[in-house]
Amino acid sequence: MVKQSVTWLNGQLLPTEQATVPVNDHGLLYGDGVFEGIRFYKRRAFRLQRHFQRLQLSARAIALAIPLSTEELTAVIERLIEAFADDDGYIRLMVTRGAGPLGLNPNSCSQPNVIAIADQLTMIAIDERQAGARLIVSSVRRLPADGLDPRIKSLNYLNHILAKIEANHAGADEAILLNGQGRVAEGTADNIFIVRDGRLLTPPCSEGALEGITRELVLKLAQDNGIETREQPLGVYDLYAADECFLTGTGAELIPVASIDCRSLPNCPGPVFQRLQQAFGRTIDQECGVVL
Structure with a gap:
């Protein structure tokens, strides 16, 4: 081996x-x-x-x-x-x-x-993951779909790398890219969710987000667990005003967010995130557990 x-x-x-x-x-x-x-x-x-x-x-x-x-x-x-x-x-x-x-x-x-x-791939250190990720909203904009469709997972990630460099310079863990209209698209290597008034919200992929496989699973797990979900355009204000926020991705898995542009979120990890994290873990056990 x-x-x-x-x-x-x-x-x-x-x-x-x-x-x-x-x-x-x-x-x-x-x-x-x-x-x-x-x-x-x-x-x-x-x-x-x-x-x-x-x-x-x-x-x-x-x-x-x-x-x-x-x-x-x-x-x-x-x-x-x-x-x-x-x-x-x-x-x-x-x-x-x-x-x-x-x-x-x-x-x-x-x-x-x-x-x-x-x-092995770790998107954020274990101790920082438990405390929650610190995000910034990047000045780098997501490439528009009429230039390069975000559903194409190509080897060219320079757009996202520039946003990650900006996060590094700001001392943050991750950056959020907006689309050309100033609405939330995605992170540099992950999708973004917020919770407001008990509802789970995430931008539709038409806003510039990758069709994330973990994103897809989280939406289904939320619906299966009675959590109201909605795909809708989000602005920066929606990030700042969220009760909870978290990131999802194959590399990221599920990561709670502690702050965005130095604005602390009320709950990290929040109750909705914790329910979904537990459901995510159960799904892994069901699909990857050893069958005797």
Whole structure:
């Protein structure tokens, strides 16, 4: 068993530091490719087929043919999890356009590269997670859907990286990006929810948010637990006036928010967040628990 981060690269299983791609891969040169982040618990990938579905849709949207079938990708993920040292972890699955001559034209790339990395990923330190994340509203705006549809999970995250740099400079844990109309879109690597008067509110994906798989699950868990949910446009005022706020994502899982732009929230973690966190944990146990 490999006792470190491990990578599957075009059929080879390697320690991550030994895995290499050509410097003229268009994924590196231009961010031309798609990816998924996948959690696994108790050596079982969580919501794997839903991740594959989103990967395939992203690839189709950028006219990129994934060279492996769903069954072959499933075998790759299972092999990677088996080789990883820990029972729980995170996988970054990527499909790049592949190597080709300099120049934007993707027709020059003959073979996509498929890469899957198993490692640990912590979005926020454990002690800070318990105390709640500190957020800022970034000056960096989410790219508009008529420029790049937010449903495409591409390798080009520079827009979000710039917002994360701004959060780092402000001493915050995370940044919230607004769309071109000044309404809330998403975090740099997560979706955002607020609670007001017992209602769970989140921006619709048409506002510029990724169609998050954890977001989707949280909305269902809320409905199953009798929590009123609503997808509606949110402004910065709505963030400041929230009773609770939290972030969701495959990497983030569920993270409560303590403050936004130095404005403390009344509840962190709040009662709605705690109910949903417990329901989320039960879902993981049900879907990834060991069947005897």
